[in-house]
Amino acid sequence: MDGNSFSDNAVPLDLLRERAFNLRWAQQPADVIPLTAADPDFPVCQAIQDSLIRYVREGVLSYAPPEGLPNFRQAIADWMRTTRQVECTPAEVFATDSAASAMAVIARGSLDAGDEVLIPDPVDFLFQHTITRAGGVPVQIGAGATTSAEGFIAAMQSRLTPRTRMVWLCNPHNPLGVVHSREWLKTVAEWAITQRLRLLSDEIWSDIVYAPHQFTSLASISPEIAINTVTVVGFSKNFGLAGLRVGAVLCSNPQWRRQIVVASDAESTVFGVSVLSQVAVIAALRDGQPWLKEFVRHLQTQRNYVLERLSQWPGVTVFPPQGTYVVFPYVRSLGNDAERLCEHLLARARVALVPGAPRWFGPGASGHVRICFATSRRILQEAFDRMDSVVKELVEEKQRD
Numbered sequence: 001m002d003g004n005s006f007s008d009n010a011v012p013l014d015l016l017r018e019r020a021f022n023l024r025w026a027q028q029p030a031d032v033i034p035l036t037a038a039d040p041d042f043p044v045c046q047a048i049q050d051s052l053i054r055y056v057r058e059g060v061l062s063y064a065p066p067e068g069l070p071n072f073r074q075a076i077a078d079w080m081r082t083t084r085q086v087e088c089t090p091a092e093v094f095a096t097d098s099a100a101s102a103m104a105v106i107a108r109g110s111l112d113a114g115d116e117v118l119i120p121d122p123v124d125f126l127f128q129h130t131i132t133r134a135g136g137v138p139v140q141i142g143a144g145a146t147t148s149a150e151g152f153i154a155a156m157q158s159r160l161t162p163r164t165r166m167v168w169l170c171n172p173h174n175p176l177g178v179v180h181s182r183e184w185l186k187t188v189a190e191w192a193i194t195q196r197l198r199l200l201s202d203e204i205w206s207d208i209v210y211a212p213h214q215f216t217s218l219a220s221i222s223p224e225i226a227i228n229t230v231t232v233v234g235f236s237k238n239f240g241l242a243g244l245r246v247g248a249v250l251c252s253n254p255q256w257r258r259q260i261v262v263a264s265d266a267e268s269t270v271f272g273v274s275v276l277s278q279v280a281v282i283a284a285l286r287d288g289q290p291w292l293k294e295f296v297r298h299l300q301t302q303r304n305y306v307l308e309r310l311s312q313w314p315g316v317t318v319f320p321p322q323g324t325y326v327v328f329p330y331v332r333s334l335g336n337d338a339e340r341l342c343e344h345l346l347a348r349a350r351v352a353l354v355p356g357a358p359r360w361f362g363p364g365a366s367g368h369v370r371i372c373f374a375t376s377r378r379i380l381q382e383a384f385d386r387m388d389s390v391v392k393e394l395v396e397e398k399q400r401d
């Protein structure tokens with residue numbers, strides 16, 4: 001176990017400023033704190049580093065099989081069986097170069113042009129993006145953090161058409177931070193199956209869950225749900241491997257799985273996951289669990305700290321995240337436009353957040369901002385100290401108007 005992996009001094013700021021892109025340190029002026037893309041500020045665990053070094057030193061870096069290294073597929077199947085009670089065999093696992101890419105190949109392998117997919121609104125932009133890029137039509141179903149299964153189903157029911165093919169779920173949910181209960185998932189999935197719809201469950205956040213909440217993998221609920229579900233897993237959030245672009249698709253329906261593999265173009269070698277990325281995942285799943293446990297413990301204290309700081313912003317309301325390391329406060333009391341609020345915070349506090357804009361999360365995100373807290377306490381505290389003064393100014397400006 002790495003000692004003090006999440007202390008203030010564990011954040012390698014110089015390296016992040018050089019290497020952390022996607023709205024983060026390397027893409028911001030030097031004085032800006034980016035609480036933007038959901039990507040941790042901490043180095044990956046020692047087990048991953050050692051395993052990559054060993055593999056590279058051995059010097060053989062040949063092609064991997066198109067569906068993934070046997071050890072990679074085995075490691076994922078074991079992980080799904082032992083930690084998520086999903087009856088998964090290595091043959092059901094297909095390696096993809098990221099969770100984003102898993103969603104893209106599933107969309108391409110499951111949808112014809114014009115097919116409709118029911119997705120929650122808000123949700124991560126990849127939902128609408130990958131469906132649209134595959135020629136499908138995302139149909140946004142308004143859902144807040146406390147929407148019941150019955151409420152969600154009623155909203156879906158009203159949007160059903162002869163072209164509706166799938167329901168895509170995000171659990172734990174980015175950006176709402178909800179961890180769906182087993183009962184919620186079962187009710188929604190059983191309704192979908194009666195409507196002859198298939199399901200996608202994006203479970204990239206499934207390791208980041210705060211007690212007493214518990215994660216349920218959709219495919220673990222019943223064999224009928226499993227055969228109608230394709231699961232997306234990823235390693236950017238739990239183990240900080242975003243730059244290695246690695247994830248996987250799990251599908252127990254051989255015919256459906258085959259369609260997805262064909263759609264991926266991995267068999268032609270046009271696409272395929274780097275062996276080093278797979279080696280990193282094997283090490284993470286085999287030896288990274290103590291590090292992950294400590295990471296979640298750190299995140300839980302960060303989450304509590306963010307909630308306490310946000311409670312001091314007048315009129316701002318927030319759903320306490322049950323999972324993920326993002327928080328999604330409703331900030332309309334500070335101004336009508338979340339994009340403008342983010343511009344103010346960037347200009348005056350030098351802190352970057354993600355606005356609840358339709359392009360990031362759908363129209364249901366309006367009035368919110370997303371704050372990522374996977375950093376050190378010192379950085380988070382500094383960011384809130386800086387934002388507090390701007391929030392105070394905004395409130396005073398509003399009172400004067």
Ligand SMILES: Cc1ncc(COP(=O)(O)O)c(C=O)c1O
Pocket residue numbers: 038098099100101124126170174202204234235236242246247
């Ligand atoms: C819900 C969700 N799905 C997928 C992804 C993409 O992950 P990856 O880096 O593996 O492409 C993200 C990343 O933010 C996410 O939040």
